[in-house]
Amino acid sequence: MRIGIDLGGTKIEAAVLDQAGNFRFRERVATPLGDYPATLNAIRHLVQRAESALNESCEHLGVGHPGSMNPIDGKIRNANSTCLNGQRLQSDLQAQLQRAVRLANDADCLALSEATDGIAQESASVFAVILGTGVGGGWFIHGRLLEGPNGLTGEWGHNPLPIASLDELPGPRCYCGKQGCIEAWLSGPALVADYHRQHGQTDVHDVPTLIAAARAGDQDASEALNRHTERLARSLACVINVCDPDAIVLGGGVAQRPNLVADLHVALPVHVFLPAGTPLRTKLLLPKFGDSSGVRGAARL
Ligand SMILES: [Zn+2]
Numbered sequence: 001m002r003i004g005i006d007l008g009g010t011k012i013e014a015a016v017l018d019q020a021g022n023f024r025f026r027e028r029v030a031t032p033l034g035d036y037p038a039t040l041n042a043i044r045h046l047v048q049r050a051e052s053a054l055n056e057s058c059e060h061l062g063v064g065h066p067g068s069m070n071p072i073d074g075k076i077r078n079a080n081s082t083c084l085n086g087q088r089l090q091s092d093l094q095a096q097l098q099r100a101v102r103l104a105n106d107a108d109c110l111a112l113s114e115a116t117d118g119i120a121q122e123s124a125s126v127f128a129v130i131l132g133t134g135v136g137g138g139w140f141i142h143g144r145l146l147e148g149p150n151g152l153t154g155e156w157g158h159n160p161l162p163i164a165s166l167d168e169l170p171g172p173r174c175y176c177g178k179q180g181c182i183e184a185w186l187s188g189p190a191l192v193a194d195y196h197r198q199h200g201q202t203d204v205h206d207v208p209t210l211i212a213a214a215r216a217g218d219q220d221a222s223e224a225l226n227r228h229t230e231r232l233a234r235s236l237a238c239v240i241n242v243c244d245p246d247a248i249v250l251g252g253g254v255a256q257r258p259n260l261v262a263d264l265h266v267a268l269p270v271h272v273f274l275p276a277g278t279p280l281r282t283k284l285l286l287p288k289f290g291d292s293s294g295v296r297g298a299a300r301l
Helices: 037-053 090-096 107-119 188-199 207-215 219-243 258-266 292-300
Strands: 002-007 013-015 025-031 060-063 101-104 125-131 135-142 247-251 284-287
Touching: 002 037, 002 107, 002 292, 025 037, 025 292, 037 090, 060 090, 060 107, 060 292, 090 101, 090 258, 101 135, 101 207, 107 125, 107 135, 107 292, 125 219, 188 207, 188 219, 188 284, 207 219, 219 247, 219 258, 258 284
Parallel strands: 002 060, 060 101, 125 247, 247 284
Antiparallel strands: 002 013, 013 025, 125 135
16 A cells, blocks of 8 residues: 655645555645644644554655755755745654655656556656646656756756747746746746736636636637747757657646647647658657546655
């Protein structure tokens, strides 16, 4: 049995997976906002409830979390749930739960889940992207998550938007301190902000409303989504030119819009280093497990 915890900004989900990948237990609680000790307690209670429900103790515990762990001092950084930043989440959880705990960021968990028994299980190298409140990425290559000495694997969201046109420079300011980061163009809030810059303030304030407006025939909303697709294509083309993955999995709320994969099949090849007309062989995929990939990947850590 493996327990996974998906530690998100609004909810904490626990799940127990059996050997076959079936859920044996699942429960969600609201994340205690801005309260680190209460967050640790919530995780401990979820683990206790899972173990008493199954009458079994689970040695394997993985936690998917926003941001990344600094490999030098073990502290969390770059998490949009800012109460985690500067905290030694792994050692604190290990002390509370009296067992080894593995951590990975949420995009790594998506990559691990979808490459193991999800939509990309036939692919040897997988780049998984989360387009949500932020923009992150994770690499799963030949049976394992890719890690590096700086703990930065997959952090493509803070590269500058590639092939920027003059009217895209210097670009929106990013929370990281730079301007024109991919995240500052491609996250959900960035997509809505782009719509407002181009078309003025309306009652569109989030991505689901923007998608609904486009579906209902709102031309401005469709144009905002088209600009987003084109910028995503430029951003992913750079990833393909460097690492040429077998598959790219597109997760997060912004990826749930209609025709994204079909539109990318048109927009991407233009920017990839291939002779014109050569078909792109990279598979562009949507997650098989949707929102559940976070907790499934965490359990598989
Ligand atoms: Zn940035």
